[in-house]
Amino acid sequence: MDSRLKDLAGRLDASLIARREFLRNAALVTGGTAAGLKALEGMARAQSPTKLRVWLFKSFVTAGNDVLEKQVQAWAAERKVQVEFDWATFGDREQKFVAAIEAGNPPDIAEMNYQGPYRYKAALRDVTKLAKDLAATRGGLLPYAERNVSINGQYFGVARLAFPGGLFVRKDLLDAKGVSLPKLYDPDVVEMAKKCQDPSKDIWGLGQTLNRCDDGNGFMQNILWDYGGSVWDKDGKPALATTFLKQNLAALQFSVDTIQKHKIQPPGVMSWNDASNNEAYLAGKLVSTNNGASLYYAMVAKKHPLAEKTQVILNAGGPAGSFGGAGAYNWGIFQKTKHTELCEDLVRWVEDEKRFEEYMKVSVGQAGPVYKSRADNPYWKSDPNFQGMLQNLLRGVWVGYPGPYTSAAVEVQAQYILCDMAGRVVVAGLSPEAALKEAHARVEEIYKIRRG
Numbered sequence: 001m002d003s004r005l006k007d008l009a010g011r012l013d014a015s016l017i018a019r020r021e022f023l024r025n026a027a028l029v030t031g032g033t034a035a036g037l038k039a040l041e042g043m044a045r046a047q048s049p050t051k052l053r054v055w056l057f058k059s060f061v062t063a064g065n066d067v068l069e070k071q072v073q074a075w076a077a078e079r080k081v082q083v084e085f086d087w088a089t090f091g092d093r094e095q096k097f098v099a100a101i102e103a104g105n106p107p108d109i110a111e112m113n114y115q116g117p118y119r120y121k122a123a124l125r126d127v128t129k130l131a132k133d134l135a136a137t138r139g140g141l142l143p144y145a146e147r148n149v150s151i152n153g154q155y156f157g158v159a160r161l162a163f164p165g166g167l168f169v170r171k172d173l174l175d176a177k178g179v180s181l182p183k184l185y186d187p188d189v190v191e192m193a194k195k196c197q198d199p200s201k202d203i204w205g206l207g208q209t210l211n212r213c214d215d216g217n218g219f220m221q222n223i224l225w226d227y228g229g230s231v232w233d234k235d236g237k238p239a240l241a242t243t244f245l246k247q248n249l250a251a252l253q254f255s256v257d258t259i260q261k262h263k264i265q266p267p268g269v270m271s272w273n274d275a276s277n278n279e280a281y282l283a284g285k286l287v288s289t290n291n292g293a294s295l296y297y298a299m300v301a302k303k304h305p306l307a308e309k310t311q312v313i314l315n316a317g318g319p320a321g322s323f324g325g326a327g328a329y330n331w332g333i334f335q336k337t338k339h340t341e342l343c344e345d346l347v348r349w350v351e352d353e354k355r356f357e358e359y360m361k362v363s364v365g366q367a368g369p370v371y372k373s374r375a376d377n378p379y380w381k382s383d384p385n386f387q388g389m390l391q392n393l394l395r396g397v398w399v400g401y402p403g404p405y406t407s408a409a410v411e412v413q414a415q416y417i418l419c420d421m422a423g424r425v426v427v428a429g430l431s432p433e434a435a436l437k438e439a440h441a442r443v444e445e446i447y448k449i450r451r452g
Contacts, residue, residue: 105384114327139372157330226318293365
């Protein structure tokens with residue numbers, strides 16, 4: 001059978017073209033004979049449904065997960081496509097991508113975090129036209145989001161959302177002790193924690209693991225910036241133990257001091273994962289914690305009594321200011337897919353503004369804007385705690401700051417080097433100087449391999 005006819009039949013079966021367009025184009029191919037058209041229609045009807053492998057991210061915001069799955073299922077039903085779902089979590093997301101790509105068996109389309117476009121570029125399709133089309137009708141991409149998905153003018157991801165957050169504070173405990181909201185980690189957070197905690201009742205001033213997980217990763221990156229340091233210099237070269245040695249050493253020392261010197265963190269905090277501080281806060285065991293909006297979702301969705309006692313504020317800062325990393329989750333379409341048009345159609349479907357708003361409203365702050373028009377949505381003024389989250393996101397900087405956003409910078413984050421550095425001090429007993437030097441050597445190795 002002519003490959004052109006098979007393609008037409010497949011597109012009709014997937015509802016990518018109308019029956020009239022199918023008949024018109026089929027007639028051109030077959031010469032317009034009734035027998036030929038009848039055979040083509042029969043072939044289109046008899047074709048097995050197209051199967052699409054879709055990987056989604058299972059966040060702690062379960063209502064958002066449910067809405068997204070429902071929307072994809074609705075799209076699949078309308079397009080007569082069978083969807084094979086697979087869900088990844090914070091703990092196994094990157095390992096699954098790496099394993100699938102190395103095995104030559106990636107999904108057709110996947111929801112990736114900010115690391116995806118740079119880390120998996122070689123396996124991804126260029127989605128520049130689709131990304132630009134969506135951005136143009138939504139006021140353009142916010143700068144941090146554009147930086148995440150665009151590489152030298154080419155787009156390898158279609159931005160979807162960001163996970164905003166902030167410093168979650170038990171305002172009722174602060175008021176009881178006459179303590180003001182903190183602006184700096186040292187001395188404000190330290191003093192707040194010491195005055196408000198009560199270890200005898202298992203209530204601790206700060207819950208912030210330095211362990212290798214997304215929470216630890218984000219905090220360690222932010223604290224370096226807060227102290228005027230960074231992994232990278234302005235030219236994008238390794239600077240952990242060179243250009244910013246003094247600043248980074250001070251930041252690392254403060255981080256481990258929260259556990260070893262100030263003793264404002266719970267016992268066992270270095271064994272925590274991304275869910276641990278959520279659980280500890282909801283159990284009433286923390287005065288404060290850095291977290292994403294998922295923690296607030298858990299309180300609001302379950303009508304938890306701490307929801308009304310919690311204030312989400314701007315990230316605490318250091319001598320150089322208050323910093324936070326901003327990264328966009330995005331849709332990646334893989335080169336090996338045979339269904340590029342379907343994948344693009346799915347992206348357009350779920351990113352329709354009415355559908356995205358449905359997702360945003362059930363997510364309780366989790367669906368941070370990547371497009372300028374979404375940042376102006378009145379939703380972000382519907383809860384005072386949303387403003388702190390939103391401003392943290394809009395003020396956010398990129399991985400690699402103050403240098404460029406690079407694949408090397410992404411890889412350093414993906415390998416949890418900064419968390420490992422802190423762990424080598426707290427758990428292994430290295431001096432901060434030795435741990436910093438060790439981490440710097442790992443950064444240099446990555447830089448040599450993934451420069452640019």
